[in-house]
Amino acid sequence: xxxxxxxxxxxxxxxxxxxxxxxxxxxxxxxxxxxxxxxxxxxxxxxxxxxxxxxxxxxxxxx
Numbered sequence: 001x002x003x004x005x006x007x008x009x010x011x012x013x014x015x016x017x018x019x020x021x022x023x024x025x026x027x028x029x030x031x032x033x034x035x036x037x038x039x040x041x042x043x044x045x046x047x048x049x050x051x052x053x054x055x056x057x058x059x060x061x062x063x
Contacts, residue, residue: 009017016027022041029035034048042063049056 004021006018006020008019011017014028014030018025018027018037023039025037025039025043027035027037032049034046037043037045037047039045044061044063045058047056047058
């Protein structure tokens, strides 16, 4: 079983710095609204929990 490294720090309310072995990312947003994540590898992700039967949705874009 391989070992993984991942650490998350809360910088400000609603802002997180996520660090893993190959990259880092910043996540903005908390609570019921959308969350926007910007990665050092160029990936941009927006995710949100939608009400009812729609569930959790994520959209990802590359640079």
